[in-house]
Amino acid sequence: MASLRGIQQPDLSKKLYKLIKAENHAIAAYETAGREQASIASQLSDWGEATNDDAVSEISDKLGVLLAEIAEQEDTFAQNLEDSRGVLKQIRNTESSVQPSRDHKAKISDEIQKLKYKEPSSTKIVTLEQELVRAEAQSLVAEAQLTNITRQKFKEAYDLHLAAVIERAEKQASLARHARGLVNLLDDTPIVPGDAHRPFQEAEAAREILNRAEDDLRRWEPRLDPIRSSAGAIGSGGMPGTLSTAGGSVASEQDVHPVLRRESPVRSQAGGEVVQQPPYPVHENTEGEVHARRANVETTAGY
Amino acid sequence: MASLRGIQQPDLSKKLYKLIKAENHAIAAYETAGREQASIASQLSDWGEATNDDAVSEISDKLGVLLAEIAEQEDTFAQNLEDSRGVLKQIRNTESSVQPSRDHKAKISDEIQKLKYKEPSSTKIVTLEQELVRAEAQSLVAEAQLTNITRQKFKEAYDLHLAAVIERAEKQASLARHARGLVNLLDDTPIVPGDAHRPFQEAEAAREILNRAEDDLRRWEPRLDPIRSSAGAIGSGGMPGTLSTAGGSVASEQDVHPVLRRESPVRSQAGGEVVQQPPYPVHENTEGEVHARRANVETTAGY
Structure with a gap:
């Protein structure tokens, strides 16, 4: 079981596991788009130069610069999506x-049911029922952690994701608007054979458009309705305030109900190691322990 | 030579040929991104449902709808880029x-030079020089067509391209701003073990956000500085007004200088067939023929 867990995701995380994988494909697609668009921007400038048409050469070169900036935004977008994905x-x-x-x-519930059917007088039933209460306490904590972390991180992830959409959108729209001004500098009045277009006189205007576009890009700042979070007091253990772990102070550990202290899943699963997201609350503040103890009291109330 | 031309692009169109190919890769990348994002949007809704958390379920479902609309914009963007590419x-x-x-x-210039060196008294030189004048006339027309088409279509292509960038940007930014409002409806105040979040009361507010987002999307209209074109009078032959072809009227053909009429590359290359972009001007209006004739006169002036 333990070795399979690394390969096969538990049911609970299967959907998000796949979503995160798909997000990776989307990010890769944006990276590709950005790379291709950057290459196209420089190809456009090369092509313009080869036309031997001063106006086309000048404008395609400057347009290439703005298209390269637009392409750059795809890459930044991909990076921001990666943060959200994290x-x-x-x-x-x-x-x-x-x-x-x-x-x-x-599993314990199951064992108790089986035993009650097969050996109703077994003394093991009492032991198992004690174990079940402990397991229920652990589970209550775990489920609270899950909902706390889920809600907080869901908001955080889509705050980042949606801010990234807006940043790319606003920067690219601004660049594209300036680029349209650039394209408008090209005179496409048709000429007759043997005639030539008048020399390009808008080089200065083109340079100014480019400067303004770059100024606007530099000056861009997010104007977003903030995503409000009330998760401020949440600890790394996913609790508003939580039980201490092996890493907590001895004094606070002594306050913990003996059952929870002995069976603490942090001890059994993570031992003394530092785990990024322990399935059991870590010490945050003393107030938190009151909550955790309260939960413990509730769980053992029926015992 | 003729059979190779389909595989190997002539030097003149090599750069643009590659650019157009790269554009195809970029478009494919946006299609992939759109497809993946659409799939992620529906996976998000599925995941939310499986959390058994009413608030997360409701909000992830509605957020999925908006993310799917954002994804849809990637696809529209890809289609618009395809138009620009065309x-x-x-x-x-x-x-x-x-x-x-x-x-x-x-080639003719070359032949003349060789012949003048090898057989300076050859009568073939006179014939070749006549041919060169005709080739120069043809070339002058071709170069005028090239610059006319290039400038007009360059503006048209980047008008479409940049309008597409702006459309995607504005629609996605609008959707993302509404989506942030949706995310804000999720209360992430942490709970203690055994407690539950209060029931989700914002379903109506969420639905309203979705409606407003869809209204805004429907009401969206491009507000663009127009790309101005002076190519209005340009014909399919790439001229402000042009010579008639085999498809033109007999009367106008008779006005054409005999040399041009005999050697018309439209005849020799396209025969009586309809070609999409004939290398020689097709009949547009009678005023055009005056220009074309003028060109002809200029070309033959040194003859």
Whole structure:
């Protein structure tokens, strides 16, 4: 089981696992688009030079600069999507880590049912029922962590994602508007054979458009309705305030209910190691422990 | 030579040929990005449903709708780039068709030079010099067509391209701004184990955001500085007004200088067939013939 877990995603995180994979393909596509567009921009400038038409040469060169900036934005966009994707991974990791506690609870329940049927007088039933209460406590914490992390990181991920869409959009629209001004400098009045177009006199105007476009790009700032978060007090353990772990202070550990202290899944799963997203709350503040203890009390109330 | 021409592009159109090919890769990348993003949008909705969290389910579903619209814009963008690319092909085709007239002129010049060196008294020189004058006339027309088509189609292609950038940008920015409002409806205040989030009460607000987003999308209209074109009078032959072809009236053909009439490359290359971009002007209006004749007079002036 343990070795398979790395390959096969637990059910709980399967959907997000696939979504994150698809996001990777989308990001790669934007990177490709950006790369191709950058190459096209420089090809356009080369082509313009080869036409031996001063006006076309000048304008295609400057237009190439703006198209290259537009292409650059695709790449920045891809990077920002990657950041958003990284945040989604935190939800997926929490989902993965919560699965074992669900499985554990279900397994014990199952064993109790079987035993009650086969050996109704077995003393093992009592032990298992104790274990079930502990598993339920663990599970309650895990589910709270899951919903806390999910909501917080969901907002964070799509804050980044949507801000990236807006940034790319506004910068590219601004660049494209300037580029249209550039294209308008090209006189396309047709000539008759033997005639020539008058020499290009708009080189200065073209340069100015380019400067203004670059100024606007530099001056761009996000004007976004902020995504408000109330997750401020959330700890890395996914709790508003949480139990201490092996890394917490001894004093606070002593406050914890003995059952939870002995069976703490952080101890059993992560040992003394530092884990990025422990399935069990880590120490945040003393106020938090009150909440965690409260949960513990609730769980053991029926015991 | 003729069979190779389909495979190997003439020098003149080589750069644009490659650019158009690269544009195809960029378009394919945007199509991929759009497809992936659409798939991600529906996966997001599925994932949200599976969380068994009403708020996450509702918001991820509606967010999925907006992300799918954003994805749809990538696809529209790809289609618009394809249109722009089609216009660039018209320049490339003209470049390809102009190459033979350049080659022809160079070849005759070459033959004359060789003959003058080897057989200075050959009567063939006179014939070749007559042919050169005709080739020069043809070439002058071809070069005028090339510059006329290039400038007109360059403006047209980048009008479409840049309008497409702006359309995608404005629509996606609008959708993303609404989507941020949607994300903000999710309360991410952390809960303690055993507690539950209050039931989701913002379903109506979410639906309204979606409606407003779709209204805005429907109401969107391009606000663009128009790309001004002076190519209005340009004919399919790439001239402000042009010579008649085999398809023209007999009366106007009779006005054409006998040399041009006999050697008309439209006849020799296209025969009676209809060609999309004939290398020689087709009949547009009677005023045009005056220009074309003027060109002819200029070319034959030194004869």
